[in-house]
Amino acid sequence: MPVPRVACGPVAPDVTRVPAAPAPPPVPQLKYEIVTRALWGAEPLKDNHDPMNGITKITLHHTAELPGMTTRSDLELVKGVQNFHRNERGWADIGYHWLIGRDGNVYEGRALEVQGAHAGGGNNKNNLGISVVGDFTKELPDRKQLGTVELFLAVQLRRYDIPVDELYGHRDWKPTECPGGALYEWLAAFKKRQAARAS
């Protein structure tokens, strides 16, 4: 009698019964590009500046509404901020050391060896100024831009070995809306996360 053929070996999975994979978790921002002063066409530093002599604190700002905000690129906006600070206000250079664009990139501002002009008078001593391009009074930056803010701040804290309670919003120094209510709230939560990580 012929032996009935029996299927052997691994059984092919019935793909129709495989449940759909859950959506992957959001990917955090893991890198950003640095846009150098040469790339955005910065004008040179003028003589009326003080040396930084080390960085021991960080202050976060927003640029608030800028002329041409909806039509101009980050590069043009950063150049506009420098023009306003340097040529209209008469400062040595753009006031901030870094700006974080809506494109998620980081724009090089005033040299790190030079004291900034962003927190008011003596508050600028040893104070790294970082400004986020946009108005964050009511809304946060979009996910890409905020991802860079988070990563860049964490990197700076580590780079200069700055304790998280030396990270400020502009309004901690003087009465101002800056860095916007929404971003200031986010900053408080970021500081809590950093403190939890450090402990």
Ligand SMILES: [Zn+2]
């Ligand atoms: Zn500010």
